[in-house]
Amino acid sequence: MKLILSTGNIVSGGPSIIRKPGAYRSNLELTNSLRSNFLAAQQDYALATDEADSDGIENTNGNGNGFHGAAPVTAWTALEDGALYVPRIDWSLAGLQEERAQYDITVKLFFLPTAPVSDRAQHARAALDHVLRELAVPNVDLLVVSFPGMSFEGDCEWEADKMNATQGNDDEEAATWPTVEELHRQGLVKNLGIAEFGSEKLARFLKRVxxxxxxxxxxxKNCCNVPPPLVKLAKEQGIELLVHSDCTDILSRGTLRGLLGRGLQGAGLLADSEEDEGLRGDLTPEWVVKYTAVVRDRGVIENKGYFASAELTE
Structure with a gap:
């Protein structure tokens, strides 16, 4: 079974002014926002009386800890096109407040190390489709791809750049790139971006795309400045360098099971033991996508959130 997790719009109290660079790392923002959205959905549907559905998802959250008095699982989740949405989404409420031309929309897609490289084309399209549907737009301005195993760490920028040269997998990254190139050709993405590419990695990558x-x-964050060789190469190639605070170890297996399990602050969706009711099987994170819609003339974030996908196999 496919599971689609969502945070909804995490911008609270109205649009927020953009502050750069961000200090809230993506894994913490994602997990906290998912927990918050799960709890809100359970509270919103607490009066529902639906019985367990035909797929055997029991009407209980079952953890007895973080989600007291919550709705039955079948009330706050939904099966749609073969996927279980956690929580359920009211797509009739999707969309931005103004015309598409008023926004800069950035999407960052995290390919996870737990998912097969051969599935990345399917995952990229699914992730983008969810964002387009959530924002009710025909395209996005920038799609940034984050590959697993990449970072910028070291005692100085020179060391970080040197270490980065041996990270990731050049062949897998080059083999994946045509997938996002096709999204660009179809007009779904206006510009493409990458994350955590040092000077040597970037030079090799550019020759293959x-x-x-x-x-x-x-x-x-963990070194000092942008490495001078990277600054030089980016300037020569017309590539904009942006600093971010995201991470590449986002949504591990343990984190995901903790979010959906029956432990403290878990959603109670999974059975943690033979005695528990709920979904059973191995849970494999597949992808995470982060999206941000900024109103151009006011410089405020109107909509920001995450989707994540996982495969549950018996």
Whole structure:
């Protein structure tokens, strides 16, 4: 069974002013936002009286800890097109407040190490489709791809750049890129970007792609400055360097099971023991996508959130 997790719009109290660089790392923001959305959905549907559905998902959250008095699982989740949405989504409420032309929309897709490389084409399209549906837009301005095993860490920018040269997998990254190039050709994505590519990695990557990235995001929190060789290469190639605070170890197996299990602050969706009721099987995170819609003329974030996908196999 496919599970689709969502945070909804995590911008609270109205649109927020953009502050750069962000200090809230993506894994913490994602997990906290998912927990909050699960709890809100359980509370919203607490009066529902639906019985367990035909797929055997029991009417209980079962953890007895973080979600007291919550709705039955079948009330706050929904089966749609063969996927279980956690929580259920009212698509009639989707969309932005103004016309599409008023927004800069950035999407960041995290390919996870737990998912097969051969499935990345399917995952990329599914992730983008969910964002387009959530924002009710025909395209996005920038799609940034984050590959697993990449980072910018070291005692200085020179060391970080050197270490980065041996990270990731050049062949897998080059084999994946045509997938996002096709999204660009179809008009779904206006510009493409990558994350955590140092000077050597970037130089090798550019030789193997047809549509070049226009943006390279790097996280220099654990070193000092942007490496001079990377600055030089990016300038020569017309690639914009952006600093970010995201991470690449987002949504591990343990984190995901903790979110959906019956422990403290778990949603109670999974059975943690033979005696428990709920979904059973191995849970494999597949992808995470982060989206941000910024109103251009006011510089405020109107909509920001995450989707995540996982496969549950018996």
């Amino acid at each position: 047809q549509i070049r990235p226009t943006v390279n995001q790097i996280n220099i």
